[in-house]
Amino acid sequence: MEVSQVLHMNGGVGETSYANNSLLQQKVLTLTKPIREEAITKMYQQSMLPTTRGLGIADLGCSCGPNTLSVVFEVIKTVEKLCQELHHESPEYQVFLNDLPRNDFNSIFRSLDNFKEKLNKEMACSVNGPCFFLAGVPGSFYGRLFPSKSLHFVHSSYSLQWLSQVPEGLEKNKGNIYMASTSPSNVLKAYYKQFQRDFSLFLECRAKEVVEGGSMVLTFLGRRSDNPSSKECCLIWELMAKALNYLASKGIIKEEEVDSFNIPQYTPSPSEVEEEVLKEGSFEINRIAVSAVSWDATYHNDWNTMENDEFSASEILASDCGHNVAKCMRAVAEPLLINHFGSEAIIEDVFKEYQEILTHYMSKKKTEFINVTLWMSRKV
Numbered sequence: 238m239e240v241s242q243v244l245h246m247n248g249g250v251g252e253t254s255y256a257n258n259s260l261l262q263q264k265v266l267t268l269t270k271p272i273r274e275e276a277i278t279k280m281y282q283q284s285m286l287p288t289t290r291g292l293g294i295a296d297l298g299c300s301c302g303p304n305t306l307s308v309v310f311e312v313i314k315t316v317e318k319l320c321q322e323l324h325h326e327s328p329e330y331q332v333f334l335n336d337l338p339r340n341d342f343n344s345i346f347r348s349l350d351n352f353k354e355k356l357n358k359e360m361a362c363s364v365n366g367p368c369f370f371l372a373g374v375p376g377s378f379y380g381r382l383f384p385s386k387s388l389h390f391v392h393s394s395y396s397l398q399w400l401s402q403v404p405e406g407l408e409k410n411k412g413n414i415y416m417a418s419t420s421p422s423n424v425l426k427a428y429y430k431q432f433q434r435d436f437s438l439f440l441e442c443r444a445k446e447v448v449e450g451g452s453m454v455l456t457f458l459g460r461r462s463d464n465p466s467s468k469e470c471c472l473i474w475e476l477m478a479k480a481l482n483y484l485a486s487k488g489i490i491k492e493e494e495v496d497s498f499n500i501p502q503y504t505p506s507p508s509e510v511e512e513e514v515l516k517e518g519s520f521e522i523n524r525i526a527v528s529a530v531s532w533d534a535t536y537h538n539d540w541n542t543m544e545n546d547e548f549s550a551s552e553i554l555a556s557d558c559g560h561n562v563a564k565c566m567r568a569v570a571e572p573l574l575i576n577h578f579g580s581e582a583i584i585e586d587v588f589k590e591y592q593e594i595l596t597h598y599m600s601k602k603k604t605e606f607i608n609v610t611l612w613m614s615r616k617v
Contacts, residue, residue, distance in 0.1 A: 261534035261565055261606070262395050263304050265456060268528045269394065269610045270311065273454050276523070276612050277315045277390060280452040282323075292316065292328040293388040293448075297378045298396020299334040301341040306352050308392050309334075313367055317360050327367055335374040335382055339572075342373045377401060379438050383446040391443060391453040397436065398458040400501040404431040407499050412482060415474035415500040416466045425465045432503035436513045444519035447615040453520065459504045459609035461527055469607050470504035473532065473566065476598060480591040489586055490578055498577045500570075507609050520613035532595075532604040533558040534565075559596025563588050 294312055299305050309332050320327050334345060349371065360367055376382055378393070379401040404427035410420050416428055443453060460470035468475075478495070485492040507525045514520055567588050575581055598604070 261530060261532075262300075263307075264530050264534045265528075265606075265608055266304060266307060266394055268530065268608065269454070269456050269526075272524065272526060272610055272612050273308070273311065273392065274315055276452045276454050277312055278319060279523075280390065280450065280614070281316060281319050283450065290328060291331055292390070293331045293333070293383075295333040295335060295374075295383065295388050295391045295446075297335045297382075297391065297393040298399070299336050299340070299345070300396075301336075301344045305334065305345055306348065308394070309371075310352070310356065312390060312392075313356065313369070314360070317367060329368040330370065331387075332369065332371045333374045333383065333388075334371065335376065335378060337377060338375040340375065342375065345373065378442070379435050381442050381445065385445050386448045388443075388447045389451045391447060391451070392455075393453075394456040395458055397439065397455055398502050398504050400428075400431050400503055401435050401438075402431065403499045403501045404428050410499060411496040412478065413475070414478045414481065414495070414498050415502065416471050417475050417478070418466050418468075418471075420466055428503050429465060429509070432505060432509070433513060436505075436510070437517055440514065440517040440519060444517070444615065449615050449617045451615045452523075453613045453615075454610065455613075456608055456610045457505055457510065458502075458606060459510070459527075460506050460607050463506055463508070465503075465506075469605070472604070473562075473606075474500055474502075476594050477566065477570070477587075477591055479594055480587055483590055484583070484586055490583055494578055498574075500573070504607075505609060510609055510611055514611070514613060519616055521616050523612045523614060524610075525612075526610045528608045528610065529605040530608065532599065532606060533561045557596075558599045559592045559594075562595050562599070563592035566591070 294309065296305070296308055313330055316330075317327060319325070334342075336342070353369065356367060356369065374382055378396075404424075406427045407424055410417075410424045413420055413424075416425055447453065458470070460467050462469060465471075481490065481495045481498070482492075484490045485495050507527060511522060511525060514522055567584075571584060574584065574587060
């Protein structure tokens with residue numbers, strides 16, 4: 238599978254689109270907002286930026302939908318507030334939105350007029366609002382994307398867990414579609430080595446593109462545990478594998494097709510992220526934070542404040558958690574499934590079974606995604 242040509246969220250604004258099923262990602266952006274605001278504030282106050290006419294901002298893995306421009310709006314709003322407080326002239330904002338080539342960039346561009354109207358309405362610093370330029374940048378962030386020393390602030394959320402390719406040597410990972418408790422040790426090692434190669438290359442490329450004193454805030458779908466096959470990061474895919482294996486047992490799809498399907502993703506621990514940053518050496522780590530959100534973002538905002546809560550099966554079933562999570566995962570995984578199994582006809586069967594499995598599991602267990610957020614500054 239050529240990941241760069243296949244991986245993308247469901248486009249458009251339909252029922253199964255990412256635009257209509259990305260509330261979870263929105264919750265993560267809300268959780269990590271204080272770190273971004275602190276990073277932008279300290280970068281602006283402590284670097285050369287007050288004397289810089291242009292401010293380069295990049296959102297890597299921007300996807301599409303209502304979340305795409307929210308971080309851009311947040312960054313501009315924070316800088317404009319600082320400009321007013323410090324009596325500085327507003328910079329010109331050069332915004333780059335990056336994702337893989339099959340991302341639905343058209344929907345982003347169609348939303349620009351509304352975004353500019355909102356920006357001008359809420360920013361009272363000038364008659365016409367901030368001077369704002371935006372460009373879409375299709376391509377993999379595991380390579381160079383921007384001119385040298387052109388970026389001041391880089392953001393990425395829920396994108397860097399995706400690998401540049403499916404790791405090699407996964408032939409013995411039968412019955413699984415990702416790292417799992419039953420995966421052989423060589424499978425876990427192959428995934429980790431691919432993550433190391435990819436994230437190291439990502440850091441090398443950004444080191445050339447970010448100005449000295451510039452900042453990056455990156456949020457990975459990750460894990461707390463040192464165990465790469467921990468349920469806190471792998472269970473969501475194990476349950477999908479269960480659905481696929483069930484369909485294979487019914488002859489709807491082939492068993493060998495399930496055995497050869499592997500998700501190009503690695504959910505790192507804070508220590509694994511830190512290790513790669515220290516090895517590459519171009520960035521100084523300001524903070525690594527860990528947060529958590531429920532699988533079903535419509536049910537609870539933050540499990541960190543709900544550690545001891547117990548919910549009855551009837552409460553969870555009534556909220557239709559399985560339905561919500563299945564739709565969220567479909568918006569993410571459907572293009573990968575269609576590419577591998579070669580048919581859109583199986584998708585309804587896959588996600589009907591997956592929803593039933595999710596609903597049953599979530600009626601008995603608390604489920605959460607773990608987020609690892611990294612704030613770094615380019616060394617001077």
